[in-house]
Amino acid sequence: MTLKLLEIDPETDFPDISRCMFESHETPVQPFFQAFFPTHGHGDQAREDAIAEGAARLRSWHTEDPTSYWQKVVDTSTGHIAGAALWNICKEDPFAEGHQMEVTWFPNDKSRHFVEQFLQIYEEPRARVGRRPQVYLFILFTHPNYRRQGAAQQCLNWGMNKADEMGVEMFLDSTPVGKPLYEANKFHVIEKTVIIPQVDNPDEKWKEAEKKIGHPTWWLMWRPVRGHYEEGVTMKPWEKN
Numbered sequence: 001m002t003l004k005l006l007e008i009d010p011e012t013d014f015p016d017i018s019r020c021m022f023e024s025h026e027t028p029v030q031p032f033f034q035a036f037f038p039t040h041g042h043g044d045q046a047r048e049d050a051i052a053e054g055a056a057r058l059r060s061w062h063t064e065d066p067t068s069y070w071q072k073v074v075d076t077s078t079g080h081i082a083g084a085a086l087w088n089i090c091k092e093d094p095f096a097e098g099h100q101m102e103v104t105w106f107p108n109d110k111s112r113h114f115v116e117q118f119l120q121i122y123e124e125p126r127a128r129v130g131r132r133p134q135v136y137l138f139i140l141f142t143h144p145n146y147r148r149q150g151a152a153q154q155c156l157n158w159g160m161n162k163a164d165e166m167g168v169e170m171f172l173d174s175t176p177v178g179k180p181l182y183e184a185n186k187f188h189v190i191e192k193t194v195i196i197p198q199v200d201n202p203d204e205k206w207k208e209a210e211k212k213i214g215h216p217t218w219w220l221m222w223r224p225v226r227g228h229y230e231e232g233v234t235m236k237p238w239e240k241n
């Protein structure tokens, strides 16, 4: 079996990418995923609807965002997608014009407010320190059937080469599951965030969303220009002056 890194075809690949992404975040179950790609309701049909909505949304995000770059890792013996990555290749400060996503994937009630606040807390550390051109890793997953065979590493190698070619920094927000991969690649932790949205008098919709998504932990991780980080020596551009 060979795992090959390829560009995606945006016309045809998103349904398979979405399914692979769901299955990848179900083993182990990662409740944070529900904030981005929720399953509303229970049972097989609800899950299929969520996968289809995910595919449509990934496609429109990709089409509407000029920084978006998707790649897939394919098992060449079967043609199956083994994993994929979504990068934002930012030639300018990605936060220059503000950056607020409309959370259309939750109904317009307090569950949406929960997720809006969730995303603000999630994005705040990078919006504070990452105000320069950069390569940002937004989504990365490998299907459970293909773990520890270098699929994610192939994607990451591409991203590191791209950043070196552009002469820019890299950022990513790591889950506990992703952290060993990034540590193995010498990414440096900038800060840890536990996401706890707050509201006075939470209603049932807020509480439902909170129960489903929980209070996940994230690490903002950084790779300086050309990748070599040395504590006390490497300059952190956001600490200048």
Ligand SMILES: CC(C)(COP(=O)(O)OP(=O)(O)OC[C@H]1O[C@@H](n2cnc3c(N)ncnc32)[C@H](O)[C@@H]1OP(=O)(O)O)[C@@H](O)C(=O)NCCC(=O)NCCS
Binding pocket: 024, 025, 027, 028, 030, 083, 140, 141, 142, 143, 146, 147, 148, 149, 150, 151, 152, 153, 154, 173, 174, 175, 177, 178, 179, 180, 181, 182, 184
């Ligand atoms: C994190 C994830 C993408 C890793 O994918 P993968 O294809 O299995 O990773 P690779 O085989 O390319 O691993 C490369 C190196 O990273 C490190 N690594 C990866 N997974 C690891 C794990 N579970 N434990 C310890 N080290 C790990 C190892 O150093 C590994 O090299 P080695 O296998 O030679 O020791 C995969 O586990 C996944 O999809 N998880 C669910 C989705 C998710 O959480 N994505 C990350 C969001 S930040």
